[in-house]
Structures are given as C-alpha cells and as structure tokens.
Amino acid sequence: MGAVSVAQAAERLGVSVPRVHQRIADGSLVAERIGSQWVVDERSLLHVQERARPGRPLSPRSAWAVVAASEGDRERLRHSGPAASSRARVQLSRLLEPAIDPAADEAAVRDLAVSLRSVFRNRAQRRLLRASPADLADLRADDRWAMIVDLGTAGIASADVEGYLRASDCDLLKDYLLVEADHDANVVLHVIADEQHPFPDSRLRLAADLAEHRGPREEARAAELLHELAREWQAAER
Structure with missing residues (x-):
C-alpha cells in the first residue's frame, strides 16, 4: 500500500x-x-x-465460541451454555454467507478480511514485537507457545514468528528480550487467557490471523480459507 x-x-x-x-x-x-x-x-x-465502522466486535469468549462452532467442537460449545452456543452458530453463519462464492475481485477480498478483523478483533491481545534475528529459531521452538501460526503451511512464506501465548507465560518476552515494534516487527504475539484453547488447527482462526497482516497475499489467502469453510458449512446445513 x-x-x-x-x-x-x-x-x-x-x-x-x-x-x-x-x-x-x-x-x-x-x-x-x-x-x-x-x-x-x-x-x-x-x-x-x-x-470507526458501526457494530461491535465480539467479546473474547464469543469470538472463540464462533471458532469452536466452525470446528464442530460441541464439548467446548457446551461449556458456553445453550444460548451462547446458538448465538455462535448464527454469528458463524453470518460471517460465512458472503464467502460461499469465491471472492470475485480485490474489493470482495477486502470486505471479507475486514469482516474477519472486525469480528475477531478481541479474541486476543495482538502485540507486534522485535527479536534479535539470531534468536528467532530458538523462539519458534520454545514450548511455551500455545500454538505457532505457520504461515508457510497457509501458503504465505514468512521468516517471522507468530503464535499464541497464555498470559501466565509472558515471561517469554523477557527471556528473549522482545521489545515493542511496529514496521520492523518480526514477532507477532497473541496473548490469550490461561484457560482459553487456541484451536491450533482451525482454519477460521488462521484466516483471522492472516487478515490482521493486511497484506494482499494474506488477505487473499484468508478469503480462500473462509470460502472453503463456507462451502463445507453450506453442505453440512443441507
């Protein structure tokens, strides 16, 4: 841009x-x-x-309930209660409906990415950090990460480290001397509550992560993932 x-x-x-x-x-x-x-x-x-757009992003609990619904994780949805479970399915349906057909152009891709960012903004505290390039391999392998977002498997090559970390494990920042950054960040950290499951294999969660990068390749891949989920959701609802 x-x-x-x-x-x-x-x-x-x-x-x-x-x-x-x-x-x-x-x-x-x-x-x-x-x-x-x-x-x-x-x-x-x-x-x-x-x-500035109208509408509120979902609370962390509601956002993760939508992810659970996309995974068909009835056990975790059950803990949310019947009403919250029903709302999660409705919210998921609203999110996926515009993605049933492949995104026709850049504007359609952008609209889907904006929806992902809006709905899932509060799922975690997103922090942009900088680590010494020499520490990236050790940081990527550290077992305190709840989950590593491998952008390579998503079709996006990246040398950066991105993952979800439970709040009680944030001493990792000091151990690797991570500092707040912006344009030169090479670590993207999503801090979640200790009890929150990060759904490491979720395509919807990955789509939200990719959309937050705001690059055209990442947004396009996020739209593709959303389309895959939308077609599966549509087939399952028939």
Whole structure:
C-alpha cells in the first residue's frame, strides 16, 4: 500500500484536515513528512476507518465460541451454555454467507478480511514485537507457545514468528528480550487467557490471523480459507 494526502485522508474519514493533523500528532495515524507536506500511510488509514465502522466486535469468549462452532467442537460449545452456543452458530453463519462464492475481485477480498478483523478483533491481545534475528529459531521452538501460526503451511512464506501465548507465560518476552515494534516487527504475539484453547488447527482462526497482516497475499489467502469453510458449512446445513 502507498500513502495519501492529508486532504484525501480527511475526506475518507469524514473529518476536517485539522482533525487528521491531530491524529498524526497523537500517533493514531501513521504519516511521514515529505518537504512541507504530510502524507498518511494508507494501511494506517484503513485501520482507523475500520475502527470507526458501526457494530461491535465480539467479546473474547464469543469470538472463540464462533471458532469452536466452525470446528464442530460441541464439548467446548457446551461449556458456553445453550444460548451462547446458538448465538455462535448464527454469528458463524453470518460471517460465512458472503464467502460461499469465491471472492470475485480485490474489493470482495477486502470486505471479507475486514469482516474477519472486525469480528475477531478481541479474541486476543495482538502485540507486534522485535527479536534479535539470531534468536528467532530458538523462539519458534520454545514450548511455551500455545500454538505457532505457520504461515508457510497457509501458503504465505514468512521468516517471522507468530503464535499464541497464555498470559501466565509472558515471561517469554523477557527471556528473549522482545521489545515493542511496529514496521520492523518480526514477532507477532497473541496473548490469550490461561484457560482459553487456541484451536491450533482451525482454519477460521488462521484466516483471522492472516487478515490482521493486511497484506494482499494474506488477505487473499484468508478469503480462500473462509470460502472453503463456507462451502463445507453450506453442505453440512443441507
């Protein structure tokens, strides 16, 4: 993705130019000064636009219930109670319905990725971190990870480390001297409650992880995974 002018950013957000400058100053919009003008990072702008969309993301418990429903995990759904289980199935159906047909173009892919990010935003605390490249192999092999997201098996080659970590295991950050990062992050950490199962083989969970990378290849693969699940869901409901 590229960059847009402050005026274009203001138009897309439906706010004034001074308000965009305020967002740049407080760090909620990533921008770069080129000469006498600011240009706004388009990925950062999309992130703000999505946050402003109507509708609430699901709570962590509800989000994981939808994942459980996609896996047909009746045991974990049963712990949620009959009402929550029924809601999870309805929410899953709403999420999958637009993906029954393959995404026709980039706009359709983006819409599916936005839905994934919106629905599953609260499933975990997502942290972008930086590790020494020399430590990545040891970090990837550390058995404290609840699950490693292998983007290679998802069809996306990546040298980065991504995984789910239970809150009580966050001493891993100190052990590997991980520091908060942004554009140069090489570790993506999803922190979940100790009792939460991360569903390591879930395609829906993987699709949500990929969508959060916001790259065109990752979003396209997320849309493909959602389409696979939608077709299976449709067949099972008949």
